[in-house]
Amino acid sequence: MPRLARKLSTLLxxxxxxxxxxxxxxxxxxxxxxxxxxxxxxxxxYILNFAKFTSWPEQSFPSPESGIILGIFGDDVFxxxxxxxxGKTVHDRPLIVHRLGLGGNPRDCHILYVAASERRRxxxxxxxVAPLPVLTxxxxxxxxxxxxxxxxxxxxxRIHLLINxxxxxxxxxxxxxxxxxxxxxxxxxx
Amino acid sequence: xxxxxxxxxxTAILATAILPLLATAHAAEHNGRDDLTxxxxxxxxxVTVVAASKKEQHISQVAASAFVISHDEIHRHGYRTLGEALxxxxxxxxxxxxxxxxxxxxxxxLPGDYNTRILLLIDGHRSNNxxxxxxxxxxxxxxxLESIDRIEVVKGPGSALWGNNALLAVVNVIxxxxxxxxxxxxxxxTGSHQHRKLYLEYGQIAANGLSLAGxxxxxxxxxxxxxxxxxxxxxxxxxxxxxxVDGEQAYKGYLSLAYKNFGLLFTHAKRTKTPPxxxxxxxxxxxxxxxxxxxxxxxxxxxxxLLAEGNxxxxxxxxxxxxxxxxxxxxxxxxxxSGDTITNKDEGSSRQWGGEIRYSMAxxxxxxxxxGLEYLDVYQVIQKNxxxxxxxxxxxxxxxxxxxxAISSGYAQGEYNLLANVTLIAGLRxxxxxxxxxxxxxxxxxxxxxxxxxxxxxxxxEAFRAPNDYERNYDDGSYMVGNTSLGPEDxxxxxxxxxxxxxxxxxxxxxxxxxxxxxxxxxxxxxxxxLQFQNNPDEVRSDGAxxxxxxxxxxxxxxxxxxxxENTKNRTTGSRLDNSPTVLAAGGLSMPLWDEKxxxxxxxxxxxxxxxxxxxxxLAATTTANLSLTxxxxxxxxxxxxxxxxxxxxxxxxxGAGEHYHYDNASDTxxxxxxxxxxxxxxxxxxxxx
Numbered sequence: 071m072p073r074l075a076r077k078l079s080t081l082l083x084x085x086x087x088x089x090x091x092x093x094x095x096x097x098x099x100x101x102x103x104x105x106x107x108x109x110x111x112x113x114x115x116y117i118l119n120f121a122k123f124t125s126w127p128e129q130s131f132p133s134p135e136s137g138i139i140l141g142i143f144g145d146d147v148f149x150x151x152x153x154x155x156x157g158k159t160v161h162d163r164p165l166i167v168h169r170l171g172l173g174g175n176p177r178d179c180h181i182l183y184v185a186a187s188e189r190r191r192x193x194x195x196x197x198x199v200a201p202l203p204v205l206t207x208x209x210x211x212x213x214x215x216x217x218x219x220x221x222x223x224x225x226x227x228r229i230h231l232l233i234n235x236x237x238x239x240x241x242x243x244x245x246x247x248x249x250x251x252x253x254x255x256x257x258x259x260x
Numbered sequence: 261x262x263x264x265x266x267x268x269x270x271t272a273i274l275a276t277a278i279l280p281l282l283a284t285a286h287a288a289e290h291n292g293r294d295d296l297t298x299x300x301x302x303x304x305x306x307v308t309v310v311a312a313s314k315k316e317q318h319i320s321q322v323a324a325s326a327f328v329i330s331h332d333e334i335h336r337h338g339y340r341t342l343g344e345a346l347x348x349x350x351x352x353x354x355x356x357x358x359x360x361x362x363x364x365x366x367x368x369x370l371p372g373d374y375n376t377r378i379l380l381l382i383d384g385h386r387s388n389n390x391x392x393x394x395x396x397x398x399x400x401x402x403x404x405l406e407s408i409d410r411i412e413v414v415k416g417p418g419s420a421l422w423g424n425n426a427l428l429a430v431v432n433v434i435x436x437x438x439x440x441x442x443x444x445x446x447x448x449x450t451g452s453h454q455h456r457k458l459y460l461e462y463g464q465i466a467a468n469g470l471s472l473a474g475x476x477x478x479x480x481x482x483x484x485x486x487x488x489x490x491x492x493x494x495x496x497x498x499x500x501x502x503x504x505v506d507g508e509q510a511y512k513g514y515l516s517l518a519y520k521n522f523g524l525l526f527t528h529a530k531r532t533k534t535p536p537x538x539x540x541x542x543x544x545x546x547x548x549x550x551x552x553x554x555x556x557x558x559x560x561x562x563x564x565x566l567l568a569e570g571n572x573x574x575x576x577x578x579x580x581x582x583x584x585x586x587x588x589x590x591x592x593x594x595x596x597x598s599g600d601t602i603t604n605k606d607e608g609s610s611r612q613w614g615g616e617i618r619y620s621m622a623x624x625x626x627x628x629x630x631x632g633l634e635y636l637d638v639y640q641v642i643q644k645n646x647x648x649x650x651x652x653x654x655x656x657x658x659x660x661x662x663x664x665x666a667i668s669s670g671y672a673q674g675e676y677n678l679l680a681n682v683t684l685i686a687g688l689r690x691x692x693x694x695x696x697x698x699x700x701x702x703x704x705x706x707x708x709x710x711x712x713x714x715x716x717x718x719x720x721x722e723a724f725r726a727p728n729d730y731e732r733n734y735d736d737g738s739y740m741v742g743n744t745s746l747g748p749e750d751x752x753x754x755x756x757x758x759x760x761x762x763x764x765x766x767x768x769x770x771x772x773x774x775x776x777x778x779x780x781x782x783x784x785x786x787x788x789x790x791l792q793f794q795n796n797p798d799e800v801r802s803d804g805a806x807x808x809x810x811x812x813x814x815x816x817x818x819x820x821x822x823x824x825x826e827n828t829k830n831r832t833t834g835s836r837l838d839n840s841p842t843v844l845a846a847g848g849l850s851m852p853l854w855d856e857k858x859x860x861x862x863x864x865x866x867x868x869x870x871x872x873x874x875x876x877x878x879l880a881a882t883t884t885a886n887l888s889l890t891x892x893x894x895x896x897x898x899x900x901x902x903x904x905x906x907x908x909x910x911x912x913x914x915x916g917a918g919e920h921y922h923y924d925n926a927s928d929t930x931x932x933x934x935x936x937x938x939x940x941x942x943x944x945x946x947x948x949x950x
Contacts, residue, residue, distance in 0.1 A: 090706050100926065107296065107307060107308075108465065112296065112304065113496065115296040115299065115304060115796060116304060117299050118297055119300075119304065123301070147507075154295075154296070158297065168764075169764055169765035169814075170764045170769070171761060171763070171765065171767075172712070172713060172761040172764075173713045173761030173763045173764055173766065173767075174763060174764040188482050190675075190677065190707070190709075191709055191712060193679075193681075193710055194680055195678070195712065198712060211622070212622070216625065226442060227308045228305060228306070228307070228308060229304070229305065230305075231465055244389060248283055249301065252301050252302060252305055
């Protein structure tokens, strides 16, 4: 039935064009307070806010001008979206993004984002940074309970925060109340 | 002449497609890119997100030697086909009979085999067709290379998860999604031998969360106008020169939609090729010969998290595919270069639908499990061969013959973290064929990371391939006979892989392997006759070592180096397989010349010497060099690229298959021949984003 194939192709082409027209023609979201964005674009902004609500020990910075280093370990899940926060000033320090891949040193960071791809080596990664004041962040399941500090959990299309306060305190990191207020505090698994 | 689709029609479609997009492109710019960094924490909690296509695992954690070829790498090196891109992976090499291209893996690329031992997926959707098991590596691949976000390559057996065909490698082509495009692009391309292509893509994520991406492309090329076959250098065969019989036309389209938990993938492609070899003693140098390959796939997916914690992921897919091939093969009434020209027509098509349900869960911190059920119903298989009027003799018609079949499958895979840095993986799949019973495919892997930067993998796996209807039932009585007692072939593979990362820029993967293939399905010739048939006579063993180095620096300098050596032998005869080089090497570099906008990318590929049983020749080792220059984001939205392939115009040849012969009545002999490959060619692309 080549005719059916042709009809089907035409139909799908039309659907494609219609879809294309609809997506671009749709006006700005009616409910402006609910914009829709890419998950990682939003997580990037969360990370910027984590930096704002976190105090690191002064000795973790080589000089008063040195930046807050955000390391991304594992897959580069952010791509270009991380550029929206790179270079922003927090506590008078610039936020510097380092993509660590798999070979970079996670101990050189102030904030370590562990991509979900690294689930299997999570224990190794957390152990590597455990004594240091490194704020560990991830969107992987079970991250906070496993010893990570801030877990971003997607639920019903929104991001929820789970914070393992004990882990942060052990590392000598202070998380301010503004952050704790909107998060769920979880107990680390023993 | 075959009736080819009119390029004008495609141009018209492209034009109607572009206009509405251009008109509304401006509106698209503002969507979803408000400055979120100004929002407070409380506001952020109100933002709705759409699913990002995050990869679940880093490739170093995949239980196999796994590689990724990115869109950037395809673009910078100007790969024209899927096969060309895959040739950069250690142990992989490409051959062409100028009708289809064939991907060799680990010294295995039998002439006459349609890539049946490689499982090719598009966004996880099976692309090997049901009738021939063919995986298209050339222009027949249904998705234009411009629309590929990345290619995931896993070497070794994959049947424990994927079932049929996954003997040597699983290649998963990931198409671009709405978030990868964020706008439109139109591209025009021209090159040697009247090569012309038009390409249009568009994609974005709409305000309502709908992610859309799609592309359309049309290609027309005359091909090499002078191909010299030295074995056919006789007056009867135009002194071995095939003139103007290498044309190609291809039309492709894909559409990818995602909305909330639903996804849709549609691909459609039609490729027409004139095959210069005129195989099966066809009329040499006849411009009326052609083959057409058409594929259509439609798949709908639904995925959801069943448990609130994000644990318990359910994935389902439902699909319908069609594949059709037909060709005109003119031949001369009397053997050799005499008599009337008769057009032999060959046709094959299949239709199938299928579904899959997969459930992944992590019941405990240290254990994750995946279980799945799959069903595939190939409800129509047709093969026909006949001579066109006035001869009208039908040699084959399987319309009434029930070549249809169904496969019910189930699989399970578990991953258990024995220690913080040791993971054990075990998987098993069962495929139940309605035609010849069941197949079990197990695999096991041990992953050990002594350091964060080092991973060792010890792997074992089994895989199989069921004989297809073409191999079992193609019987025209004069060129090929069927073999309905043909059984499945299977493979066992052992592998040790070491992965080492240096800094955030360099990855080294080294592996040693052995595979043993049993009951290999082989095209054989009946002794003293030209009749070909498929049989299960052979045992094959391959031992080899592979090395792949990939590096990407922050300043945009990147490169790769791949080396491999393989000893792939037929254990029954003790001889090295046809088209099986001992040594393969490839290397490429992409250098930023100016402001990350201008890149120069040289590349060299080496294929060691290969045997050709058909001609009895040992084909010399070949080195080909390619050079690409790409200029991106000129004036904001223009991309320009210029590529030269086979820069030094090296002559090189691919071993011919059993069907590559002509009868010469002057000498009363059959002239077998190998296949000359392209000389130096160039290509130029200009694209504009909107």
